[in-house]
Amino acid sequence: MYAEAQEAGDAVARQFAANADIVDDLAERLHKHPPRFIVTCARGSSDHAATYGKYLFETQLGLVTASASPSVGSVYAIQPKLDGALFVTVSQSGKSPDLVRNAEIAKAAGAHVVALVNVTDSPLAQIADTVLGLHAGPETSVAATKSYLCSLAALLQLTARWSNDAALFNAVHALPDGLREAWRQDWSPLVDGLVDAHNLFVVGRGLGLGAAQEAALKFKETCGLHAEAFSSAEVRHGPMAIVGPGFPVLAFAQDDGTGDGTVAVAREFRSRGAPVWLAAPGVPGGDVLPTARSVHPALTPLLTVASFYKAVNALSVARGHNPDLPPHLNKVTETV
Known part of the structure; x- marks a missing residue:
């Protein structure tokens, strides 16, 4: 896991170069035939990447983006009305039967199917109209790391090209070096503080919500530590009642309009006596986790996750676990 996560910057640079022409062709098609809406379909870490994609598509393109429930197609055998939609499915292996089935349904319904996969000859890739290979290379640790970051990077590259936003397009080129810088950040206070923890919240918002979801999953699968992810807005609607002394919180603040609210929630929880770790670009303070420099808010979640990994x-x-082989889990989860 350590070696694979460390390689993320190189993997993303490799991916950007390999996919440039494919992304250009897809963006041109989307300009000529704009989709009515976007649907994402994924599970696990890939679904957290899809959460990032939702906020990216909606903030940069203004296109409503919904998350498909794979069981609707694979178990309930319902065929949603997807004519004119862009259907984006994300899967490292491209083998999960329910994702394959939903891609088949979407294509038959008239959607343009885009598959983000690390295995480009997988069943999912064979169905797709457009395949964006993740080019993460072999990933043997059960916990997805560089493939997750490559999924976000593929969504970012496509959005930058599709939106014709010069600032975003130029920022994309800074991502590989940003990931390398993020890996060098020292988050040892978080490690020391959670060695004996049993539960915690991870909060983020907007473009950073998917990062919070991914962090909560990694705490569970690699550390045996129960963690729940919440929007820093939604956490106020009930869950915050249990936060107090002895209940840790990790907060990921964005360098955009959502950032102040996340920082305020972190400070409120700290005032209650809760152990709080805050990652917030541009926010001073010795109690703030260091972050790599982000040239655009859309890059910030990727840099935060790289440091977190x-x-x-x-x-x-430190907790006596093997991060590469979590109990009861396999690298490929094939749900139907």
């Missing part, structure tokens, strides 16, 4: 690997080892 290094820390959670160390936490797993």
